[in-house]
Amino acid sequence: MxxxxxxxxxxxxxxxxxxxxxxxxxxxxxxxxxxxxxxxxxxxxxxxxxxxxxxxxxxxxxxxxxxxxxxxxxxxxxxxxxxxxxxxxxxxxxxxxxxxxxxxxxxxxxxxxxxxxxxxxxxxxxxxxxxxxxxxxxxxxxxxxxxxxxxxxxxxxxxxxxxxxxxxxxxxxxxxxxxxxxxxxxxxxxxxxxxxxxxxENVLPTGAPRPPVLDGLPYERTVYVTAGTSHNTKPGVLEAMLDGLRDAEVNVVATIGRDGDRARFGDQPDHVRIEHFVPQDQLLSFVDVVVCHAGAGTILGALAHGVPLVVSPLGTDQFDMADQVVGAGAGLLAGSGTPSADAVRAAVREILGTPSFRERASAIAGKITTxxxxxxxxxxxxxxxxxxx
Structure with missing residues (x-):
């Protein structure tokens, strides 16, 4: 054919x-x-x-x-x-x-x-x-x-x-x-x-080894921050997500895209690492929460790995997808449009302190594999x- x-x-x-x-x-x-x-x-x-x-x-x-x-x-x-x-x-x-x-x-x-x-x-x-x-x-x-x-x-x-x-x-x-x-x-x-x-298949766990970007980070739990490939340069989005986690006792890995400018984020504490690109299939197996813009690929990838999400939709059908994640008990909303640093911080704290979010994400991961x-x-x-x- x-x-x-x-x-x-x-x-x-x-x-x-x-x-x-x-x-x-x-x-x-x-x-x-x-x-x-x-x-x-x-x-x-x-x-x-x-x-x-x-x-x-x-x-x-x-x-x-x-x-x-x-x-x-x-x-x-x-x-x-x-x-x-x-x-x-x-x-x-x-x-x-x-x-x-x-x-x-x-x-x-x-x-x-x-x-x-x-x-x-x-x-x-x-x-x-x-x-x-x-x-x-x-x-x-x-x-x-x-x-x-x-x-x-x-x-x-x-x-x-x-x-x-x-x-x-x-x-x-x-x-x-x-x-x-x-x-x-x-x-x-x-x-x-x-x-x-x-x-x-493109978002399933691959058994990839722990990526070097996680080496030497000080905390037990890790948060992955991304605004995808279409919204990564939108002013204020990644900045607010990172500001919300700057003083939290969690490791933070943020990807800003190959066209992203690291200089716009200024100096960051030792537990925050800003990268242009890290393959999601290498990273998601080793993180505890994903903070994102409610893009389809990021949501599907996180859930396929059993990782709960903090979502802040920016446009198009991202609002619907954010509602779906929240409705399924697999994540929390941190505002629509430009996210609030306070809302990101509070949502990450609640997810890390509430096992049901991880349990719901893991249950969806199991369904995806079938x-x-x-x-x-x-x-x-x-x-x-x-x-x-």
């Missing part, structure tokens, strides 16, 4: 797809990964054939900013703001500016199946136009049909110039779901109701394509 995987131009959007993509390649299938040129190095590093499709988003992005000014977005509810951002930016701009080139590639390469994500809809539209089956691969929690309704209206507009009035129903389109059921609310009307659980492996899902996908043909 020929598999086309497609994701947006960010490591956090690409990494969740790599286990299934490499499993398909290792099983002898033809696999190509399509993403933006700025992120092509990530699937290439995994040994996957990679194609860069960027489109020309400058004019479309400017139009989006004019039609959806920030002041107006601030007046919307969380769900309304998320719905508009997905519909008019990720679909209208992201898919709209890449559709023609993606359609041409799908037509010429002739995949048997397209595997895409919520944040990359050009390949979904191109698959529909070419009559190729597609599936959706999670990069975070599933979205409701209500939140995604506007995105589908924009998608219908994008395909009309190609002679398609409306895209087909999606009730039977598989959604490869890496998000644990323990975090999802019951009774939601999902955008893709045919959810197939898929173990998130989710179907990529090889199992690959077999189901082959059957899905055969039935669709």
């Amino acid at each position: 020929r598999f086309l995987f497609s994701a947006g131009s960010g490591h956090s959007h690409i990494a969740p797809l790599l286990p299934l993509a490499t499993t398909a390649r290792d099983a002898g299938h033809d696999v190509v990964f399509v993403t933006g040129s700025a992120a092509a190095r990530f699937p290439e590093a995994a040994g996957l054939g990679t194609v860069a499709i960027d489109g020309a988003p400058t004019e479309a992005s400017a139009r989006y900013a004019r039609e959806h000014p920030l002041d107006r977005m601030r007046t919307l509810s969380r769900d309304e703001a998320l719905s508009e951002m997905i519909a008019y930016y990720l679909v209208g701009v992201g898919a709209g500016t890449r559709l023609a080139e993606m359609r041409a590639f799908v037509r010429d390469w002739k995949p048997d199946l397209v595997v895409s994500t919520l944040a990359e809809r050009a390949s979904v539209l191109a698959a529909n136009l070419a009559g190729v089956p597609y599936v959706m691969h999670a990069i975070g929690p599933p979205k409701t049909a209500e939140v995604m309704a506007a995105a589908w209206e924009v998608a219908h507009e994008l395909v009309r110039p190609y002679g398609v009035e409306r895209l087909p129903p999606r009730e039977t389109v598989p959604y490869l779901d890496i998000w644990p059921d323990e975090l999802c609310r019951d009774g939601a009307g999902w955008e893709f109701p045919a959810r197939w659980p898929l173990r998130p 989710m179907p492996a990529p090889a199992d899902i690959l077999d189901r996908l082959k059957a899905y394509v055969a039935n669709d043909s």
Whole structure:
């Protein structure tokens, strides 16, 4: 079979797809990964054939900013703001500016199946136009049909110039779901109701040895601080997280990203170490709490290692994910937007003093390990394509 995987131009959007993509390649299938040129190095590093499709988003992005000014977005509810951002930016701009080139590639390469994500809809539209089956691969929690309704209206507009009035129903389109059921609310009307659980192999413990960054730290317990790869340079976020732990009797390891500036944090006490990058799979097995921005990769990684979280969401669906962590009893909220140093300090103290947080995180970790492996899902996908043909 020929598999086309497609994701947006960010490591956090690409990494969740790599286990299934490499499993398909290792099983002898033809696999190509399509993403933006700025992120092509990530699937290439995994040994996957990679194609860069960027489109020309400058004019479309400017139009989006004019039609959806920030002041107006601030007046919307969380769900309304998320719905508009997905519909008019990720679909209208992201898919709209890449559709023609993606359609041409799908037509010429002739995949048997397209595997895409919520944040990359050009390949979904191109698959529909070419009559190729597609599936959706999670990069975070599933979205409701209500939140995604506007995105589908924009998608219908994008395909009309190609002679398609409306895209087909999606009730039977598989959604490869890496998000644990323990975090999802019951009774939601999902955008893709045919959810197939898929173990998130990229965040599982690997048995890596204790990383050298932890050597010589003075305290028994350790806190990992991160704002991911998209928000690590936002002023005040990491500063507040570190200020909250500066005088606490815990070791602190903070990662600020390869583009982060250590100088902005000034001098730190001996129990605080600031690094540009430490692989999470090396660090998470040796920490007691994660303090973060409620990004999907960090949440999933921490819970896969049984580590509770202090979350301070900054935007998009991070607010929902933070609520899910708190609702599952696996963490605490330390404010929304720029976190409060006092709130971070208090939340870390409460988690370290309350065993139930670690117990709930460990229970979720156990459930994650029992989710179907990529090889199992690959077999189901082959059957899905055969039935669709």
